[in-house]
Amino acid sequence: MRKLISFDDETANALKLLGADRRKSLQNLADEAFADLLRKHGRPVRLKDALRQSLRDFPANDGGHARSKR
Template sequence: MRKLIGFDDDTLDKLTQLGRDRMATLQELADEAFADLLKKYGVPIDLKDALRKSAAPGLHRKH
């Protein structure tokens, strides 16, 4: 599925340079950033992660 995300010119330039430095595409950088954001808030990234979190004792979060 495709979605559009807007960036200001300065941010896009910095992301483009970061991609070149790390030999990564903008999509790879976005995937990494969104995975980190989901992890930060305790949202499972995939089914394997969800199962791991549900089986871990004492790690359940209440919002």
């Protein structure tokens, strides 16, 4: 998915310098920043994280019902 994001000149220059210092592209810096933001707010970053989180919300073996013996 592509989205257009605009920065003021000062922020754009700071990001350009940071990318050069870290040898990362602007895309890599953005990916890292957005992943950190999602983690900060307790949101899953990847599909695997979302699936893991959904399993915790609905535990299959919660011990709520006993099985009858035949």
